[in-house]
Amino acid sequence: MHPYLQSLLGGVLIGAATWLLLAAIGRVAGISGIVTSAFTEREGRDWRWAFVAGLVVGGALFVWLLNAVALAPRTPGLLIAAGLLVGVGTTLGSGCTSGHGVCGLCRASTRSLAATLTFMGAGAITVALLRAVGGLA
Amino acid sequence: MKLIVVFVSGVIFAAGLVLGGMTDPRKVQAFLDVGGIGAGRWDPSLAFVMGGALAVAAIAFAVQPRRAKPWFAERFELPAVRHIDAALIGGAALFGIGWGLAGYCPGPAVASVTTGGLDIALFLPAMLVGMVLTKRFLNRR
Numbered sequence: 001m002h003p004y005l006q007s008l009l010g011g012v013l014i015g016a017a018t019w020l021l022l023a024a025i026g027r028v029a030g031i032s033g034i035v036t037s038a039f040t041e042r043e044g045r046d047w048r049w050a051f052v053a054g055l056v057v058g059g060a061l062f063v064w065l066l067n068a069v070a071l072a073p074r075t076p077g078l079l080i081a082a083g084l085l086v087g088v089g090t091t092l093g094s095g096c097t098s099g100h101g102v103c104g105l106c107r108a109s110t111r112s113l114a115a116t117l118t119f120m121g122a123g124a125i126t127v128a129l130l131r132a133v134g135g136l137a
Numbered sequence: 138m139k140l141i142v143v144f145v146s147g148v149i150f151a152a153g154l155v156l157g158g159m160t161d162p163r164k165v166q167a168f169l170d171v172g173g174i175g176a177g178r179w180d181p182s183l184a185f186v187m188g189g190a191l192a193v194a195a196i197a198f199a200v201q202p203r204r205a206k207p208w209f210a211e212r213f214e215l216p217a218v219r220h221i222d223a224a225l226i227g228g229a230a231l232f233g234i235g236w237g238l239a240g241y242c243p244g245p246a247v248a249s250v251t252t253g254g255l256d257i258a259l260f261l262p263a264m265l266v267g268m269v270l271t272k273r274f275l276n277r278r
Contacts, residue, residue, distance in 0.1 A: 012193050015193025021143065089232030094228065130238065
């Protein structure tokens, strides 16, 4: 399969999963929000953990089926710093690639458009700097 | 039944992430490497992921909330906040820096927990700590 077609199909599946969650329980599939609230909210823990469990099982299953193990060895400090930035940033900014980038844009939210342009831009600048210092794996 | 359907939604979401290449940090970084457009090494794949997801989700958000209620809930609970503030932009900027540094955003990080090796063993706990501490801080204000 052409890689672009495969990516398009992957996107269609993400859209389908978003549709299913919306139809089933009326919620947006924003992963950072679901994961954070699974730990911090009393109400709605059951469905949030069910969704997270689906992500984990689905990830394991499809990485195995598609033989898609992808490792890029980096220094531990970089990975921990990046994890903290993603955790703090998505919580402070109320969303990530899925919540702002897919659900928010579909709902014509200028708030989500502003967030998406910002994290895409910051990501691009960061990768450009990484490349400049020879830090791309 | 509700939890089974939500679980299946998570499985399909993860399938899309893996098929689309979002769980491959090098592919994500190759997409963000827009400086490589001129050099011919830019990988636009993830734009196709986003395009596919947006096309389907746009129909979902156009038709579904018009129904009286979801299958397993009393009402649709969609985000109502519309204003743009410093927390939104600052948070998105921090997220973008972390995303660029490691090539993982939250969905792929969680979906890679059994397959991501040491990368994810370091990245994911740090991400969860960042999320929970920030949420606690925001709730306390």
